[in-house]
Amino acid sequence: MGLFIDGKWHDQWYDTKKSGGTFERSEAKFRNWVTVDGAPGPTGTGGFKAESGRYHLYVSHACPWANRTMIFRSLKGLEDHIDVSVVHPGMLSDGWTFGTDFDGATGDRLFGSEFLREVYLRANPTMTGRVTVPVLWDKVQNTIVSNESAEIIRMFNSAFDGVTGNRDDYYPDALRDRIDAINARVYDEINNGVYKSGFATTQKAYDTAVTALFDALDWVEGILSENRYLAGDRITEADWRLLPTLARFDAVYHLHFKCNRARIIDYPNIWAYARELYQWPGMAETIHFDHFVRHYHYSHDSINPHRIIPINPRIDWWAPHGREAMRAA
Numbered sequence: 001m002g003l004f005i006d007g008k009w010h011d012q013w014y015d016t017k018k019s020g021g022t023f024e025r026s027e028a029k030f031r032n033w034v035t036v037d038g039a040p041g042p043t044g045t046g047g048f049k050a051e052s053g054r055y056h057l058y059v060s061h062a063c064p065w066a067n068r069t070m071i072f073r074s075l076k077g078l079e080d081h082i083d084v085s086v087v088h089p090g091m092l093s094d095g096w097t098f099g100t101d102f103d104g105a106t107g108d109r110l111f112g113s114e115f116l117r118e119v120y121l122r123a124n125p126t127m128t129g130r131v132t133v134p135v136l137w138d139k140v141q142n143t144i145v146s147n148e149s150a151e152i153i154r155m156f157n158s159a160f161d162g163v164t165g166n167r168d169d170y171y172p173d174a175l176r177d178r179i180d181a182i183n184a185r186v187y188d189e190i191n192n193g194v195y196k197s198g199f200a201t202t203q204k205a206y207d208t209a210v211t212a213l214f215d216a217l218d219w220v221e222g223i224l225s226e227n228r229y230l231a232g233d234r235i236t237e238a239d240w241r242l243l244p245t246l247a248r249f250d251a252v253y254h255l256h257f258k259c260n261r262a263r264i265i266d267y268p269n270i271w272a273y274a275r276e277l278y279q280w281p282g283m284a285e286t287i288h289f290d291h292f293v294r295h296y297h298y299s300h301d302s303i304n305p306h307r308i309i310p311i312n313p314r315i316d317w318w319a320p321h322g323r324e325a326m327r328a329a
């Protein structure tokens, strides 16, 4: 794992010394937006019009942030309009690679690169920053539109509606305040909370993160005991942003990131809800247990130096979820 400083690759693990043992996620660098007519979005520059076949998505099936973008690509019927390259789940000193010796790893279908970092250098040969997935690439301007998943899913939610005819809205006006409030806590304490627990390098940093994580899961369990979905009776972006973390929890985070006060299967409402989301049309195809079990245990050698891949529990994600009953309540 590494990062670029002025276009030069440095093999370097996260620096937690300056933050008292706490993992701090760095900000994504490319923050442009695809819009209906190419007008600039909330950040970055314009010129990225929604067009079929123009954009390419780079993902890892291991990565929860990339998983969000694959979820929205499927929900919004973008499969025929935005093609995808999938990196290899092993991420060592070269960062993400395009090795194809793992089922589902496609190689770089656009440029035939060996490493994802080459794609970043095409966009900015002197860049400083981390080489992360997901990446949304523009074949016309030959650059990265965005490497921030939260913003890529907002683009996918509406910018391509004229291209696909799919007008399903997962961020409806009337629910935005509620969705934003839920996202803020879910991001900080759950999606990123598992990383803060797992990458902590002091007991105090771990204790703080893991306690907040399970308190937040208790809060989610409470919401889901009264509501079918996080924002009420309608499924929204808030739910889709939680699913990738729930899917990885018992298989990876519980053991590898020491998130072991409870498992997801111990929360009756969260577990049934997680199965409902997983069983939603198209969703199971975006969730690749083999990629994330391999990635985390193999790539984080400061946590698992011998790279032993654990056996893991057998969990039935296809068991009936019974959440329809919530609607009648």
Ligand SMILES: N[C@@H](CCC(=O)N[C@@H](CS)C(=O)NCC(=O)O)C(=O)O
Pocket (backbone or CB within 6 Å): 001, 002, 027, 028, 062, 063, 064, 065, 066, 095, 130, 131, 132, 133, 134, 147, 148, 149, 150
């Ligand atoms: N803010 C980014 C975070 C993406 C991210 O951190 N991805 C991880 C994989 S799960 C990554 O590529 N890490 C490589 C690195 O940090 O060097 C997003 O949500 O899109």
